[in-house]
Amino acid sequence: MDHDFDPFTAADYAARMAAAAQAAADAGLAGLLVAPGPDLAHLTGYRPVDTERMTLLVLAAGQDPVLVVPALEAPDAAKSPGAGALTLRDWADGKNPYAVTSPLLDVTGRFGVSDNAWALHLLGLQRELPATSYASLSDALPMLRAVKDERELARLAAAGEAADAAYEQILHVPFAGRRESDVAADLDALLRVHGHSQVDFTVVGSGPNGANPHHEAGDRVIRHGDMVVLDFGGLKHGYGSDISRTVHVGEPTEEEQRVHDIVREAQLAGVAAARPGAACQDVDRAARAVITEFGYGEQFIHRTGHGIGVTTHEPPYMVEGEEQPLVPGMCFSVEPGIYLPGRFGVRIEDIITVTENGCRSFNNASRELALVE
Secondary structure: OOOOOOOOOHHHHHHHHHHHHHHHHHOOOOEEEEOOOHHHHHHHOOOOOOOOOOOEEEEOOOOOOEEEEEHHHHHHHHOOOOHHHOEEEEEOOOOOHHHHHHHHOOOOOEEEEOOOOOHHHHHHHHHHOOOOEEEEHHHHOOOOOOEOOHHHHHHHHHHHHHHHHHHHHHOOOOOOOOEHHHHHHHHHHHHHHOOOOEEEEEEEEEHHHHHOOOOOOOOOEOOOOOEEEEEEEEEEOOEEOOEEEEEEEOOOOHHHHHHHHHHHHHHHHHHHHOOOOOEHHHHHHHHHHHHHHOOOHHHOOOOOEEEOOOOOOEEEEEOOOOOOEOOOOEEEEEOOEEEEOOOEEEEOEEEEEEOOOOEEEOOOOOOOOEEEO
């Protein structure tokens, strides 16, 4: 079932910018400097092409939001969804964009800066205002985009439904005798058929390639007897999907089935640990404990999960040492895996959201080891 959603309005973006500015003030920051990327998309709805020309949103409590843009991009910025909630200030080629921006800033302030801001521009601002200092948004405001409202949750649910549907259909295409890249192309097409406007990744790791968690689908021909890790996702209605399932070409060996069962048990344990008040690291610990108990702890080589929203990877992270408490509306992956170098890998991943008394999953496709041809 597909869904239609009313677009976010300038009033919605104004509320987000005001909340972000207040959160910055509460954290002891003079304001926020937001470059093109997921933070800017979340706060304004504007998704410009990221180039060497500086675009920067300046937010501070008690001040009107200002978006500094290159003059040649100002017409597009003026048409963006949140444009009615901010002031545009442009700069022309050959002019100093930092001189345009510096009057908007507290000359001795400490500012939160979006993680993907260009060093070129941050250094330019420091030259203009040498008494200012800066902190990354992931460190200073890790919860900036972490808690989703009901409309955002509905979009994430729709993206999850689409990813489920793509998975169910990929089970019916041939695997054996085709290249990984062929199956990856099928996944890309299926995500788009089910409403994705953007496909971010289509991991197809067959046989020994499955032991590389971020293997890029290549020319290896998938063979009968292969385990195949599938990990794919992108954006639908501006919000992310990300799902992993592991399939087998023909009947699995007893060992392959056992490893898959262990990962499945670990994934269930991670999901069960996701509840309000638990720490992010508790999700990682719960999943990792199962895999370690069965003797594969050293073969689980990545964190258990990552946040998701207007991009497919964002804070918070389900990893040891992350003590941020879970709260309702946080959305993230739970994706333990076991990777046996030179042989095969297994990963199972769902996107879940924390609720008032536990969590719910946006992915409901079967987590059993599916057999494909």
